[in-house]
Amino acid sequence: MTVLTSSAKALPPSTHPFAEVVERLEAGGSMLPDTPENLMQIIGIYKAYAVPMDFYWRDLLYIAEQVFLNPLPAFKYFPSQEYLDRPNSYQGDQAELRIWRGEAGAHPELLEFMEKGEIGKLPKLLHHLWHDRINMEFAEACMDAMLWHQGMGGRFNDYLDSEVYRQNADKAIKAYFKGNPLMLGLYKLFPEMLLEQVKKLSYVANLGLFWEVMAPVFFEMSDIYDEGGFSGVPAAMDFLVNGIFAVAGRPIYHQVFIRGECFEIIPKSEGFTWLYEAALPYVEAVFYRTAPFRGTKSYNAQAGQVPSEQSEFHYGILYADVFPVGSAGIPPTLLMQDMLHFLPPYLTELYLQHKRGEDDILVQLGITFQRSMYNVTSAVIQALRAALLFPLDDPDPEHLKANRAFFESQMDRFIRPEARLRDVQTEHYR
């Protein structure tokens, strides 16, 4: 962790409404206060998140690469054994950059849950129909947010509108529907329709490649914590910052396998990177923006409750009122339900001691998740500061002022009343 230097202290106090948080960031800290309970909560939930995420990324890549344009994708949530065994690029002995010490295939707790679920050992299809499974709908909702908001930095979106992408997609569409006059006829009549679907599938691949990195990062953080290896919240944040840099240059691409042949819709040679084309758009779309979910809390667009500008949307986890959202049976609830299955015992114990115990455990873990995502967002903010601005201990006051202006502009996004930054500063918010 970088310590506050005398030069940073030399700056006059910040006058920002979140001055305390700004100064904590300037001292190398996180937006989340450094307390032992916060550390326990965020690491515990990272682990509970990583297990379903291990399913999400595998199935997203299965959908993008294998299911592709299947008009009736009834079995898209049943990834093939090949995708369950597929070595994660960042774990296992074969990994060139090993982030997690574990094996490369699907996580053992995930495989156990897929077999038994909550109701016991039954055929896969029954687990699916009873909804006793990993909720891929959550993953698809995140992808939809990225697709819908678009244009959040990076070059990915511009590429989807390019002629070369159109040609690559066209080849894959024609190959996929070879010998299917009905679909080829439809394609001729409405060429944009299938092209839009391919664009969406490119975002599916994008998100799958993004999460393939995050799952081992979170697993490793959990293992380090279990060994007593993190000194506090800033140390956990620094692990994320280093992880962001280490994989920043990972290629983002989209390939499809049709009858054994590989079609490159977005080749690796386009130079798209994990940081610019996946991570930053993901954080913007999913943590900040998303969409006003329909649920027990409704929004009246005519009364101006929904902003007219997409960039002003503020329905992500950093702003969510976990209680009403959590009672609506909609995407965030699905994630909470997924995480519930893989909570480490120390978090379950914590929830039983507070509020209504088991009865509102989904709300409690949703708020923990919110805290943990304030920490991930802090890591992104610190990584951007490190990449685009100056070291925290820079001796030049002008550089420190530039850092402060950056931190303050980031905190401006949390001034609106819906933001939960104020709430996560206290332990009473559960």
Place this chain on the structure above:
Amino acid sequence: MANIIETAKGAGLFSTLLTAVEVAGLTGALESPGPFTVFAPVDDAFAALPPGTVQTLVQNPPQLARILKFHVISGAYSRSDLVDQPSWESLEGAMIPIRCAEPFEVKNTSVLSADIVCDNGIVHVINRVMLPG
């Protein structure tokens, strides 16, 4: 006079940069008539990046090439030319802001040595690797 690559080799400060340029397949381009303006990070600048950053990029030449192209401007521009304009388009496509004329700072880097004239362009030595954004 030497070209950009020969000049960098002669200086002895740019072994990581030269390796990266080679891996990314950009050596030929930087030996061509150009001309180019190159912001060349010293070895210490690459060493300061968190562990794994350079390794991942070296394993992925197109992605590495993109980052390196962010350090190059088409045309030969001296320090006095560069400070006349608030930002310049890099070969990567993103803009490189000129932060300060005195001391000479480009984006978030300090120029350690400016105006090294080569056959096919001008090199400015910088203390940090620049990232687009």
